[in-house]
Amino acid sequence: MTDKPDPLPALRAICLAFPEATERVSHGEPTWFVREKKTFVTYANNHHDDRVAFWCAAPPGAQEELVAEDPERFFRPPYVGHRGWLGVYVDVEVDWAEIAEIVDQAYRLIAPKRLVAELDARGA
Template identity: 65%
Template sequence: MTSTNTTEDPLPRLREICLSLPEVTEKISHGTPTWFVRRTFVMFAEHHHGHPHVAFWCAAPPGVQEDLVAAEPERFFRPAYVGHRGWLGVVLDGEGDAAVDWDEITGIVTDAYRTVAPKKLVALLG
């Protein structure tokens, strides 16, 4: 497990993970860094809409949001505006049991990519 503490800025690491995927671009959307593979799949959310944490919001496969939020509400949440579509909120400034596991974050981001990317790009992931 590769974790981080609350003093580390998580944005560069999140950016590196997102941009390592095929044909991903980054743009500022709604005032925050956002990553696209034709459509949005991850959005950085630093205290976005009054949320108490630095986090990111991402597309998620069906049922994943509900399962993770129910199992670990200190690490995962239903984000404003897109939560009703199954998007997942992921806390990036947690401590203790809620500390960030970057291997897990890589998996979550990759799943978000697979959820929205065209099949030909998903196939490049193997």
């Protein structure tokens, strides 16, 4: 990954743009929380398979669909994959608009309704 830019700053900017999103290190990696309590995205830099990725909450069926469609970019992450979470490699060509959509879905699944309504009001 020496010739590619570090994806962490871009991912961090996306995650921290959400209402009451915070970042702290959890299990040795940057992790983003809603109201400092519930995880919606975890960075995974060479943690399990020498790849740079993130794990996030995903809607039912999304993990299976995306992994089947493009296993070079998506995977079933350890520990949380059985709960439907999605792994997304960011050491490949990255479409940051798509990443923003994936993170938006993750946030909406974890955040309380009031914060989702606040997010929707921002876009209105």
